[in-house]
Amino acid sequence: MIRLTIDGKTTEVERGTTLLHAARFLDIKIPTLCYHPLIKPFAACRLCVVEVKRSWGMELVPSCHVACQEGMEVSTGSSHVLAARRLVLELMLARWPNVPILRKYAAELGLEKPRFASPLRDEREDACILCGLCVRACDEVVGASAISFAERGIGRRVATPFNLESESCIACGACALVCPTSYIKFEAEDHRGKPPEFLLDPNTAIYMPTAQAVPKVPSIDRDSCIHFQTGGCQKCVEVCEPGAVNHKMVDEEIEVEVGQVLVAIGYDTFDPTPMAQYAYGRLDNVYTGLEVERMLNSTGPTGGRVLLKNGKPPRAVGIVHCVGSRDENYHRYCSRVCCMYALKFAHVVKERSGAEIYNFYIDMRAFGKGYEEFYSRVLNEGANVIRGKVAEVVQAGWSKQKEGALLLRCEDTLIGRFREIPVDMVILCNAIEPRRDAEQVGRLFGLSRSPDGFFLERHPKLDPVATMTDGIFVAGCAQGPKDIPDVVAQACAAAARMMATISKGEVEIDPVRAEVMEEYCSGCRVCSALCPYSAISYVAERKVSQVNSALCKGCGTCVAACPSGAMTGYGFTDRQINAELEGVLAV
Amino acid sequence: MKPKVAFYWCASCGGCEEAVVDLDEKILDVANAVDIVFWPVALDFKEHDVEAMPDGSILASFINGAIRNSDQLKIAKLLRAKSQVVVAFGVCAQLGGIPGLANMSDAKGIFAEVYRDGVAPVRLHRENGHSLSLPEFFDTVVALDRVIDVDYYVPGCPPTPKIIGDALGALLGSNLPPKGTVLAPDQALCEQCPRKDTRPEKLLLKELKRVHQVVADQQTCLLAQGLACLGPATRAGCEAMCIRGNMPCTGCFGPTSRVRDFGAKALSAIASVIDSNDEGEITRILEALPDPVGTFYRYSLPSSLLGRRRME
Numbered sequence: 001m002i003r004l005t006i007d008g009k010t011t012e013v014e015r016g017t018t019l020l021h022a023a024r025f026l027d028i029k030i031p032t033l034c035y036h037p038l039i040k041p042f043a044a045c046r047l048c049v050v051e052v053k054r055s056w057g058m059e060l061v062p063s064c065h066v067a068c069q070e071g072m073e074v075s076t077g078s079s080h081v082l083a084a085r086r087l088v089l090e091l092m093l094a095r096w097p098n099v100p101i102l103r104k105y106a107a108e109l110g111l112e113k114p115r116f117a118s119p120l121r122d123e124r125e126d127a128c129i130l131c132g133l134c135v136r137a138c139d140e141v142v143g144a145s146a147i148s149f150a151e152r153g154i155g156r157r158v159a160t161p162f163n164l165e166s167e168s169c170i171a172c173g174a175c176a177l178v179c180p181t182s183y184i185k186f187e188a189e190d191h192r193g194k195p196p197e198f199l200l201d202p203n204t205a206i207y208m209p210t211a212q213a214v215p216k217v218p219s220i221d222r223d224s225c226i227h228f229q230t231g232g233c234q235k236c237v238e239v240c241e242p243g244a245v246n247h248k249m250v251d252e253e254i255e256v257e258v259g260q261v262l263v264a265i266g267y268d269t270f271d272p273t274p275m276a277q278y279a280y281g282r283l284d285n286v287y288t289g290l291e292v293e294r295m296l297n298s299t300g301p302t303g304g305r306v307l308l309k310n311g312k313p314p315r316a317v318g319i320v321h322c323v324g325s326r327d328e329n330y331h332r333y334c335s336r337v338c339c340m341y342a343l344k345f346a347h348v349v350k351e352r353s354g355a356e357i358y359n360f361y362i363d364m365r366a367f368g369k370g371y372e373e374f375y376s377r378v379l380n381e382g383a384n385v386i387r388g389k390v391a392e393v394v395q396a397g398w399s400k401q402k403e404g405a406l407l408l409r410c411e412d413t414l415i416g417r418f419r420e421i422p423v424d425m426v427i428l429c430n431a432i433e434p435r436r437d438a439e440q441v442g443r444l445f446g447l448s449r450s451p452d453g454f455f456l457e458r459h460p461k462l463d464p465v466a467t468m469t470d471g472i473f474v475a476g477c478a479q480g481p482k483d484i485p486d487v488v489a490q491a492c493a494a495a496a497r498m499m500a501t502i503s504k505g506e507v508e509i510d511p512v513r514a515e516v517m518e519e520y521c522s523g524c525r526v527c528s529a530l531c532p533y534s535a536i537s538y539v540a541e542r543k544v545s546q547v548n549s550a551l552c553k554g555c556g557t558c559v560a561a562c563p564s565g566a567m568t569g570y571g572f573t574d575r576q577i578n579a580e581l582e583g584v585l586a587v
Numbered sequence: 588m589k590p591k592v593a594f595y596w597c598a599s600c601g602g603c604e605e606a607v608v609d610l611d612e613k614i615l616d617v618a619n620a621v622d623i624v625f626w627p628v629a630l631d632f633k634e635h636d637v638e639a640m641p642d643g644s645i646l647a648s649f650i651n652g653a654i655r656n657s658d659q660l661k662i663a664k665l666l667r668a669k670s671q672v673v674v675a676f677g678v679c680a681q682l683g684g685i686p687g688l689a690n691m692s693d694a695k696g697i698f699a700e701v702y703r704d705g706v707a708p709v710r711l712h713r714e715n716g717h718s719l720s721l722p723e724f725f726d727t728v729v730a731l732d733r734v735i736d737v738d739y740y741v742p743g744c745p746p747t748p749k750i751i752g753d754a755l756g757a758l759l760g761s762n763l764p765p766k767g768t769v770l771a772p773d774q775a776l777c778e779q780c781p782r783k784d785t786r787p788e789k790l791l792l793k794e795l796k797r798v799h800q801v802v803a804d805q806q807t808c809l810l811a812q813g814l815a816c817l818g819p820a821t822r823a824g825c826e827a828m829c830i831r832g833n834m835p836c837t838g839c840f841g842p843t844s845r846v847r848d849f850g851a852k853a854l855s856a857i858a859s860v861i862d863s864n865d866e867g868e869i870t871r872i873l874e875a876l877p878d879p880v881g882t883f884y885r886y887s888l889p890s891s892l893l894g895r896r897r898m899e
Binding site: 519521522523525526537538540543560565566574 | 774777791820843852860
C-alpha cells in the first residue's frame with residue numbers, strides 16, 4: 001500500500017492506482033474529457049491536471065495518467081491548477097464554443113468567454129473535440145481498429161482509412177457509446193429496458209432473458225457480443241465483481257442416466273388465425289389470451305396498463321370463450337382453464353381500464369375451489385355475461401368516429417335474440433393444445449396419446465400419473481388441459497410415485513415376457529418399431545434385436561409380428577398354444 | 588453302381604429345369620456322381636420306363652412345380668413309389684408357387700377366361716373310332732406335399748445354383764438332415780442383406796411405393812424407401828440377389844421353419860412400418876398395394892391358411 005496526501009487528506013491506495021482514482025476514492029472531483037474508466041488513460045486533454053509537490057517545486061501532471069507514489073502531496077484545487085484547466089478549456093471553447101460538456105466544465109470554472117478566436121471555429125454542439133476515446137475504444141476494447149486519427153496538427157480528425165466505409169467495422173457502437181459530444185452517432189435504437197416483444201434480437205449482447213427469468217442470471221448473445229467477433233473487449237469481465245462472466249463456456253450435451261422420467265412438456269396454445277370469423281391477425285385490437293396476459297404483466301410492454309393500439313384505454317372489451325375448444329372443427333375437448341382466466345381478465349381489465357366488459361360463453365365452467373364465488377364476484381362487479389358463441393368479429397364502420405371500433409355478432413341464447421355488441425378490444429380465449437412435438441416425445445418415451453393428442457395415462461381414474469411404460473410418468477398439461485392447482489397436485493403425485501420406487505430400491509416385473517431367439521433373428525427390426533414399451537433395441541455388434549426384460553410387459557405384439565418367427569413369448573410359445581389347441585380339439 | 592436320380596416338372600414355368608442346367612460345369616460332376624434315369628425335359632425316358640423299375644430303386648426324385656392336373660398327380664405318385672427320397676424342388680413344389688395364384692379362380696373360371704369365345708378343350712375326344720384324352724384340370728392347385736410324402740424341400744424361384752449345390756451335397760453326404768427340412772438357412776433374408784445396416788431402428792412410413800414409381804437408392808434399405816420388400820419375412824439363402832439388383836424381395840424362398848403362413852407374416856412386416864392410427868389414412872397408404880394376394884401370397888397361396896378363394 002502507498003500512503004499519500006491529496007488536498008490535505010491522507011489515504012492509502014494500492015500500488016499502480018492513478019491519482020485520478022485516488023482522488024475520486026476521496027470524493028474529490030476532477031473534470032475529465034479524454035478519460036474513460038474502461039479504457040487506458042491517454043492524457044490528451046490535460047483537463048485533469050493536478051499539482052504534485054516535487055523536490056524542485058510544484059509540478060502540474062495529468063491525474064488520469066500518473067500513478068500514486070509513497071508520500072506524494074497532491075493539490076487538486078490550487079489556483080495554479082485551476083488556471084491551467086481554465087486555459088485548456090478556453091482554448092477548446094475558442095474552437096468548439098457550443099459543445100455542452102465543454103460549456104459545463106467552463107461554467108464550473110467560472111469561464112464565460114474565451115479570450116481567443118480560432119480560425120477553426122466550429123459552432124456545432126456535436127463537434128468532435130479530438131479526445132480520442134472512440135479511437136482507443138475501437139482499438140483497445142473492441143480490437144477492430146476500424147477508425148483512427150488522420151492527418152496532423154490542425155488537420156487532425158477521426159476517420160476510417162481513406163474515409164471509406166471500413167470493412168473492419170463490426171458496427172458494435174462502442175465508439176458512439178464513449179463519445180462525450182455525440183459526434184459519432186450510432187443509429188441503432190437503444191433498447192435497454194424495453195420489453196422483448198418490441199425487439200427482434202436481444203437488446204444487449206449480455207442480457208436477462210425475461211424479467212422473471214429462472215435462474216435469474218444474464219446470458220451472452222454470441223452473435224452480438226464483441227468478444228466473439230474480435231476476441232477483444234471482455235469489459236463485462238472487468239466490471240463483474242464476483243467474476244461470474246465466462247466467455248469460454250460452451251453449450252454442452254450432458255448425458256444423465258436415470259431410472260425414471262417425468263414427462264411434463266406442457267402445451268401449446270391454439271392459433272386462432274384459421275378461425276377467420278374472429279379476425280385475429282386481420283383486425284387491430286384482437287388479442288389472444290396469452291397476449292393480454294403479457295399486457296397485464298407489470299414488466300410487459302404497457303407496464304400493465306390495458307391499452308388499444310392507438311395508446312388509449314378501451315371503452316368496451318369483448319372476451320370470447322371457447323376459441324378452438326369445444327369446437328367440432330378444431331378441438332372437441334374443453335380446455336378447462338379458459339372460463340376462469342376469462343373471468344380474471346374481466347375483473348382485471350375492468351379494474352385497470354374501467355371498460356365495459358362482455359364475456360361470451362357457451363357454458364360457464366367454474367368448477368374448482370372458490371371459482372364459483374369468483375364468478376359471482378365478477379358478476380357483482382358489473383361484467384356482462386352473454387350465453388352464446390360469437391359468430392363473427394367485424395369492423396364497426398368506416399366513418400372517422402367509429403374508426404377501429406369492432407362489432408361482435410352473436411346469438412344471446414338466454415334472451416333468444418341476435419345481438420351486435422360494439423367493443424374496441426376483443427380477447428380470444430384460445431384453447432390449450434398438445435405441444436407440437438408431443439408425437440416425437442411420445443415416440444421417444446413409448447407413450448401413447450389419447451385421440452385429443454395429449455399423453456395417455458395408464459388408467460384415467462386409478463393411475464392418472466403413470467403411463468403404460470414403466471418408469472415414465474406424466475404431469476401437467478402434457479396429459480391434458482388443467483389449471484395450476486391440478487398441475488401441482490398431479491406433479492406431486494408423480495414425484496411421490498417416483499420416490500416410492502427409489503426408496504424401495506427394486507422393481508417387480510412379470511415373468512411373462514418376450515425373448516429373441518438370436519440364432520434365428522435376421523435383425524430386420526420390425527419388432528422394435530412395434531413395441532409399445534420401447535423394450536426392444538437393436539444390437540449393432542451382433543446384428544440382432546434384443547428385448548430388455550425389465551421393460552417388456554409380455555404383450556406379445558412382437559411375437560405375433562416377427563416375420564421370421566424368431567421372437568418367442570415365455571409361457572405362450574407356439575408349441576404350447578398348438579398343444580393346448582390339440583388338447584381342446586381332441587374329443 | 589451309381590445312385591439313380593430322377594427329375595420331373597409339374598405345374599411350373601421351366602425355370603427350375605433351367606436352374607439345374609445353370610449349374611454349368613458342375614452338371615458334369617452331377618452326371619458323374621449319379622445316373623439320371625428320368626428327366627423328360629432333357630432325356631428321352633418314358634413313363635413306362637419308370638413304371639418298369641422296382642419300387643425304391645431311385646435314390647432321389649427332384650420334382651418341381653405344383654400339382655394342377657391329374658397327370659402330374661399320377662407321375663408324382665409314381666415317382667414317390669419308385670424313390671427313396673422325394674425332394675420338392677423350387678417354390679411351386681414347396682408351397683404352390685405362381686401357378687398357385689390360380690386358386691383365386693377355378694377350372695371353369697380359368698377356361699372361361701382363357702378360351703372365352705374359342706374352342707374349349709374337352710377331356711375326351713372321339714373321332715373315327717380313335718379317342719384322345721386330356722388330363723383332368725383341377726379346380727385347386729396344391730403343393731407337392733399335399734399329394735405325396737415329401738422328404739426335403741429346396742426353396743426358391745428358381746433355386747439358386749448355390750442352394751442346389753448345397754442341397755445335393757447334403758443329400759449325397761453321410762449325415763442326412765431330418766425329414767421335412769427345407770435345405771436353406773433358417774433365418775430371414777435381412778440376415779444376408781447388404782443394406783441391413785441402413786435400416787432405421789424404428790422404421791415408420793407414411794407412404795408405400797411400387798417399383799415402377801421410384802428410382803430406388805442403391806445403398807439404402809428398400810423398405811425404408813417405401814418399397815414393399817418382403818426380406819424380413821422371407822427365408823435367407825439367395826444372398827439377396829434381387830436386392831443387389833436394386834429390386835425388393837418378393838418372397839420366393841418362402842417362410843422360415845417357425846412360420847405357418849408366409850403371407851400373413853409378410854403382411855405384418857409391411858403393416859408394421861405404416862405410421863398412422865387413422866383408419867382412413869391407413870387405407871390410403873395401403874392403396875399403394877392394389878394386389879395384396881399377388882404381393883404377399885405370390886408364391887404360397889395353396890399352402891397358406893387361406894388355400895384358395897372360396898368356391899361358389
